[in-house]
Amino acid sequence: MDVRTLCLGALMGGEATGYEIRKMFEDGTFSHFQIASLGSIYPALTKLTQDGLVTFVEHEQENRPDKKIYQLTSEGRRTFLRTLLQTRPAEDRYRSDILFMLTFAEEMPIELTEALIDEFAARHELMSQQIDPENTDKPAHQKSNARDENGELRPGCCFVAGLGQAMRNATLKFIRENKQGLLDELKARKTNKS
Amino acid sequence: MDVRTLCLGALMGGEATGYEIRKMFEDGTFSHFQIASLGSIYPALTKLTQDGLVTFVEHEQENRPDKKIYQLTSEGRRTFLRTLLQTRPAEDRYRSDILFMLTFAEEMPIELTEALIDEFAARHELMSQQIDPENTDKPAHQKSNARDENGELRPGCCFVAGLGQAMRNATLKFIRENKQGLLDELKARKTNKS
DNA sequence: GACTGCATGTAACCGGTTACATGATTCG
DNA sequence: CGAATCATGTAACCGGTTACATGCAGTC
Numbered sequence: 001m002d003v004r005t006l007c008l009g010a011l012m013g014g015e016a017t018g019y020e021i022r023k024m025f026e027d028g029t030f031s032h033f034q035i036a037s038l039g040s041i042y043p044a045l046t047k048l049t050q051d052g053l054v055t056f057v058e059h060e061q062e063n064r065p066d067k068k069i070y071q072l073t074s075e076g077r078r079t080f081l082r083t084l085l086q087t088r089p090a091e092d093r094y095r096s097d098i099l100f101m102l103t104f105a106e107e108m109p110i111e112l113t114e115a116l117i118d119e120f121a122a123r124h125e126l127m128s129q130q131i132d133p134e135n136t137d138k139p140a141h142q143k144s145n146a147r148d149e150n151g152e153l154r155p156g157c158c159f160v161a162g163l164g165q166a167m168r169n170a171t172l173k174f175i176r177e178n179k180q181g182l183l184d185e186l187k188a189r190k191t192n193k194s
Numbered sequence: 195m196d197v198r199t200l201c202l203g204a205l206m207g208g209e210a211t212g213y214e215i216r217k218m219f220e221d222g223t224f225s226h227f228q229i230a231s232l233g234s235i236y237p238a239l240t241k242l243t244q245d246g247l248v249t250f251v252e253h254e255q256e257n258r259p260d261k262k263i264y265q266l267t268s269e270g271r272r273t274f275l276r277t278l279l280q281t282r283p284a285e286d287r288y289r290s291d292i293l294f295m296l297t298f299a300e301e302m303p304i305e306l307t308e309a310l311i312d313e314f315a316a317r318h319e320l321m322s323q324q325i326d327p328e329n330t331d332k333p334a335h336q337k338s339n340a341r342d343e344n345g346e347l348r349p350g351c352c353f354v355a356g357l358g359q360a361m362r363n364a365t366l367k368f369i370r371e372n373k374q375g376l377l378d379e380l381k382a383r384k385t386n387k388s
Numbered sequence: 389g390a391c392t393g394c395a396t397g398t399a400a401c402c403g404g405t406t407a408c409a410t411g412a413t414t415c416g
Numbered sequence: 417c418g419a420a421t422c423a424t425g426t427a428a429c430c431g432g433t434t435a436c437a438t439g440c441a442g443t444c
Contacts, residue, residue: 001291002403012298019423029297033290040404042425065411065423084302089291089310092317096227097195097283099357103223104206105350108278113350116283123286155383156299156307159376163293163368170364174357182353189349196431213395234432236397261395 001090003036003044008072008080011054013146013154015071018042027130029146029157032164033092045070053079096120110186117182121175128168195284197230197238202266202274205248207348209265212236221324223351226358227286239264247273290314304380311376315369322362 010021010030018041025036045068048054053076059067072080098120105113146157204215204224212235219230239262242248247270253261266274292314299307 033288033293035287092290093229094227094288096286099227099354103350103354106348154300155379156297160293160297166364166368167361170360174360185349
């Protein structure tokens with residue numbers, strides 16, 4: 001799925017600026033399973049405007065560059081919905097340098113192994129907080145995209161967020177339960193060899 | 195982490211052909227958290243050979259193109275280890291078209307939602323079988339990379355594989371427990387609206 | 389007869405990242 | 417006083433994917 005489609009999806013939850021769209025992928029609703037950087041979002045939005053799938057209203061701001069608040073056109077909405085129906089979703093892909101590196105735990109100093117595990121846990125802990133199912137406490141002006149026009153939580157979002165949460169919890173639990181075991185075994189091996 | 199480094203890592207478990215390396219990322223040890231396609235592996239291997247980080251022996255085969263069996267040089271090994279020590283691992287990224295699509299469950303026919311969930315579950319189930327911690331039953335000629343020269347399971351690999359397994363299990367469990375709930379809620383909403 | 393697995397390789401293409409440019413404000 | 421947040425935009429670059437080329441063996 002290219003950034004254009006992703007942007008259309010982001011705008012399904014209501015109007016937003018390019019900057020806010022990035023936040024949805026960085027912090028918000030979509031952060032666990034899609035990414036997109038500003039360098040790709042802005043051109044995508046421009047292209048979508050040319051194709052008539054989105055429109056924007058320019059809001060002047062003092063001491064700040066003008067805000068472009070984007071919105072789906074009815075054709076944009078239709079196009080996105082059609083895409084949903086027609087797209088064969090690509091395979092999921094999870095990339096993790098840390099896990100790749102940990103595969104070689106034997107070959108590196110134990111302190112590094114521990115540091116890597118801790119960093120892994122810390123990062124996931126952070127994400128975990130961001131998805132917190134009842135992230136209702138966020139300031140109202142933040143486009144969360146998880147609610148529809150009536151302010152109701154979209155069931156699809158709940159489901160997906162819940163799934164993300166379940167994954168993270170399992171990850172963190174596994175680390176809590178197995179980190180020490182790994183470190184101990186590595187230590188044992190080292191003393192055996194020397 | 196670029197494909198070159200990934201290839202070096204793949205060869206840490208012993209010699210392998212380009213084709214076998216791809217399998218490690220497709221099916222094997224690394225399949226859950228890194229990917230690499232043949233189109234990137236072969237050029238990477240060529241480059242690594244030029245740089246003296248790997249060598250290969252050509253094995254003639256009948257009725258088949260020659261096999262190039264690659265192996266780390268001692269410099270390759272050193273380089274890889276240095277990379278492990280020096281690299282700041284990039285952020286983990288999980289991309290899932292299916293989860294993105296499911297976010298918009300409200301907007302699509304219930305059958306599609308169900309089909310997507312089922313496909314998601316099926317794919318994860320498949321991966322789950324591939325990582326099966328005691329995947330000892332695989333034919334011996336398959337380079338698994340999970341064992342060291344003495345045939346012992348590398349503790350790092352165990353840990354990472356276990357983590358992958360824990361994630362998958364949590365995912366599948368969540369789906370079992372919440373799929374029907376989501377579908378029911380979607381149905382309820384539809385009848386409410388009409 | 390078609391497809392999959394083994395086995396290597398090349399090259400066009402494309403998409404996204406990174407980095408730069410600009411600039412005020414607020415927080416630590 | 418520097419860093420981060422808000423806010424947009426451009427362009428070079430790069431890395432990897434996709435598709436093509438080749439060919440035999442075994443399976444469905």
